[in-house]
Amino acid sequence: MEQGPAPVSILRQGPYLVASIHTALDDTQMVRFRHDLIEAIGHQRARGVIIDVAALDVLDSFGSRTLHDIAEMARLRGARTVIVGIQPDVAFAMVRLGMGTGTIPTALDLEEGIAFLNGATDMVPGSFGG
């Protein structure tokens, strides 16, 4: 994590946080990501979290388990989570290995994710993004 570009970026987008995972994360990085994100939800007073996994071509069981944990922790901190950008191959591999995202909602891409959160958090569309 110390050297090179961070494998995850957490950006603010209106009332939401957008966490983009850029490369495959090892277990330590995954835990670190979880920690950073949960911290950020409090600091930024985020109402929703979008985790973008479009760059991942594989998602192992620890990864999907961690995403699930993050969603649960975020909920306790007052934010809804949606996972976006799961690739076709990844989606089918996850299902075949019996490790779906459980109860976390998913959406096709960032735009869809924001639309979903707008609906889920009763935000008026267009009230953010400045």
Place this chain on the structure above:
Amino acid sequence: MTQFQAETTSTEESLEVGYVDNERLLPELVAHLREHRNRLRDTWAQRVTESNLLEAMTAQEMAAETTLVYDNYVEVLETGSVEALQHYARDLSERIIPRGVETHEVVGIVLLLRDVLARSLFEKYRHDPELLNRILDAYEPAANRIANTVAVSFVEERERIIRQQQDALRELSTPVLPVRERLLILPIIGVLDGERARQLTEQLLLGIRAHRAKVVVIDITGAPEVDETVANHLVQTVDASRLMGANVIITGLSPTIAQTLVTIGVDLSKMYTIGDLQGGLEEAERLLGYTVTKQGGDIT
């Protein structure tokens, strides 16, 4: 002089005598086969007909093919170049496979030719058993190699055609069709086997991404039956689609399939099913916020 003999000697050093023999004997036997070309070819063609092989061909085609095969055969014996024969065998396969010639026929005619020629060599040299032996030593490996090449080429060509047809069938059999913005339908016609189900999932998931679909209607009216593997695969496809943010509606489950699914105990709690394709489309339009009004109404 030939690749074939060079290989023989390199692999079997103990047969150096045989090598010297081959140098001398092969040209001799080739000359013999050339000299009696017409007679031997006719004998062969007759035996092919007697054995009821190549019945799909007319007499004219037979004559042309047998001449070509015969000449090539002798040429390969002479030069040891299997490439020329391979090329010819592929070419032959391409022409005769569409007419329904079977593998056993092709192998059969080549083996018949091999026997006809062996018989003629036998007759010519039977006064000298030792010479005959050496002639056959030179002839048999080469002849076997030719039979082998033709059979392999033929089977390869057949497999290539089968693969081509499978590919074509596969592309045709899993259309993913956009009917409205963000709405796809996927009609399934014909038997769903494991391979097709896999293909279907792949096409569907790629289609969801390409068309940014939110709702997919899978219509299985045209599928006569599904087994447990395929049913589970369908359930997985529905789950995977959901991971990509699309809802799946399944329509047209026949009474047979409905009974099968319940009997084999596939977990269908997450499946959203509607009776027919029309109902499925109406429901999909409702989910997407479309209203369809008859006669001059506007579609929002």
